[in-house]
Amino acid sequence: MSQPTPFEASAMRILVAEDDPITRKLILRTLSELDQQVLVAEDGQEAWEIYQRERPELIVTDWLMPGIDGLELVERICAANAERTLKPYILMLTAKNETADLKAGFDQGASEFISKPFQPIELIARIRVGISNQKLARELEQARRLSEQQALTDALTGLNNRRALLELLRVDEDRALRGRQPLSVILTDVDRFKAVNDDFGHNTGDQVLKVVSDALRAGVRSGDHVGRWGGEEFLMLLPNTDLIQAAEVAERCRALLTRQQVQAEDGRMLRVSASFGVASADGVARPDVMELVSQADRALYWAKEAGRNRVKIYVASADPERRRA
Incomplete structure (x- = not known):
């Protein structure tokens, strides 16, 4: 279930975790408009296993799933990235609309929410925002690393200073x-x-x-x-x-x-x-x-x-x- 679609080397990896086959099919059809690698999981446990193996930059996950639900998946992913500068962009799909529920999701580390049922155009727009955020985060991290390297490198010889x-x-x-x-x-x-x-x-x-x-x-x-x-x-x-x-x-x-x-x-x-x-x-x-x-x-x-x-x-x-x- 986790075979990637064709993508360019610079593409982002997007993990989709959705147990409902109809909704999952709609998400995949919508994401096919983007030139990105898509990994697919049918439940939270499979999503967690794929995440540990592939480390995708963006996650689209349902909240209510059997076993590991979306909230626990978000918690695990955020805990796995606690010491990392670059963190994944997590978009949660949910029919929940109570303020307390949304606060719980944000507290666990969700980046954004989309209410179910959703419109494909909204999903595409949110994913594009996530891609832009991740690309900017990549560039900032590369700039930070370059700055650190330059601070430790002798400019004339290229050796350690x-x-x-x-x-x-x-x-x-x-x-x-x-x-x-x-x-x-x-x-x-x-x-x-x-x-x-x-x-x-x-x-x-x-x-x-x-x-x-x-x-x-x-x-x-x-x-x-x-x-x-x-x-x-x-x-x-x-x-x-x-x-x-x-x-x-x-x-x-x-x-x-x-x-x-x-x-x-x-x-x-x-x-x-x-x-x-x-x-x-x-x-x-x-x-x-x-x-x-x-x-x-x-x-x-x-x-x-x-x-x-x-x-x-x-x-x-x-x-x-x-x-x-």
Whole structure:
């Protein structure tokens, strides 16, 4: 009974729940004027099962049905969407016209009512209003998600920005603690980046940052996170990864970068390199991600001191500041 009618990919899904065959046939004939996918249920139980499986955006339901009636169906559907931003548009058909009944329907989550018997032109008009509302809700939700994504994305490189990385650090810190898993951080700094900006201009500097971001994105594994930490500095967050594995990822990224060149605005070719600092928590003690970042920063400093374009791992015994403490 739930076979969809032909529809375009952008069509709305409309669930019709009506136990009376004559009324159901009238509804379907009326809805055939619209280019939408229609799912059909002969009672409330079947409608609920279809809803859970298909998640239609619009529901047309009778109030009085055997088993699960329209009011209970509305209650279940609204409860299933309590945490969702996009909620279905629910149109109830009923011969009830008492204010208390209509209030009960609205309280459960119905969007609109049509009194029985109804005119097809009225049903079409109400459905079109529902479709318009749902399309607008879709657009608003897409705009909201895009805005959230942009707020967490570095505009130049398309990577996670610092705000996004801080949130990912918190999430992976909690996950590592619960699973007693290792967690590693890699800090990367573009070598002699100030000289690139001074000698070749900021447009060339931006191209260098894009090349670095592409190499880091290619060098990390599925499940790793990479983002721009600030300026010419990038951070990689590697869940469930020990120090040796993280160093291998850093070396792979470094090697990828050494094969990259950037053409300056004056035509000269620049070779790109970066230094990497790696730190890891073993999964035994609670990982402190900001301490990991600090340790990776120390290792990055050692890589710069050793001549740049290399990977250094943080070892506490090699840290003079740690020894002094």
